[in-house]
Amino acid sequence: MSEAATGLVLQALDGARFRFDPGALCLEFLTTGGPGPLSRHEALHSPRELADWLALSRLGLDPGEIRTGPGDAVAGRRLRDALWRLTRAVIEDAPLPAGDLAEVNRAAARPALVPRLTPDRTRAWAPPVTGARALSSIARDAVELLTGPDAGRIRECGAGDCPLVFVDLSRSGRRRWCSMERCGNRHKVRALRARRDRTEEEKP
Template sequence: MHVFKCGHPVLDFVGTLRARRTAEPVEVLTSPESLNAWFRESGIADGDTPCAPADLEHAVALREAIYLLIVARLAGDVYDADALMLVNDRARTPSAIPQLTPTGRRIEATAPQALSSIARQTIQLLGGPDAALLKECSRPECTQVYVDRSHGSRREWCAMDPCGNRVKAAAYRARKRRSEAPTAQAH
């Protein structure tokens, strides 16, 4: 099962590499089957999207390009030219195909179509009003980026569980240690 807590499918896709800045980042897209599951669970496609090892390589390359663009946006830097070119090239290919069926809407996609959909959503996110709402989780071990739609833009972490809980628990322990510290007595 994949996790979707960032408020936008593109950010959840980028979050498939967790704890990026730690000594041991956690890769979630470990096989073509895990990529297929991510497409299905994210709603990019409703059924199976058969994926090959090359599709997984393309997905990871796209994810890393998107991450570079997001980091640049957060820092107010210029976009990396190669990352920008990769996202734009993927967006030029046909995307997932929504179809109306007697029971409702269904989205079918090949792996390249699903990746195109992600690239197009990236362009909409970074080129639209939600780009100003992007934040990175304040828990140092977490590198998830999320859309902060909270009142007053006060949200500090990607999700309460686990990051918010861990930050709050660490702050509580630090306050408790300070209050229990022996005070120096003057002689």
């Protein structure tokens, strides 16, 4: 990723690639798959795949420093699926599922990644940089998001066939799409076609 850009480069099922910035680490983690129909996007089959994703995430981890254990991928999938259900409950203003709350709280209670300042004034991470610590950092980010002022700005993409969620941090508070490059552009194309069809129908 370029330093000027934020978010992840995702690939849709039709092969199209686009950049998606959900505005929070915990929502970024949801791009790795999820429960039910989202399982077709599963990306955390192994500890190595979890490490690869962490290196791409906004944590900016050095892939050579990440140590993942045998149970980390399973723990990652469990945490992610709980985050999906909690996020949807917040969007729908519904009660938070008790089991998913417990899952996130368990992960958040474990030791997290420890940031450190480097001589060139960039952020790095103090060892050990482990999968379990990274998952704790993700869970803590979720606690901060879901209990903070931006919880009411969590949105689902306006495209009916896109499940991605994001924090609307726009000044106007009117962000509709996961990405203008992807779903926003698809909406524009559909709207243009609909206008053309109406114009053709109105011709004498």
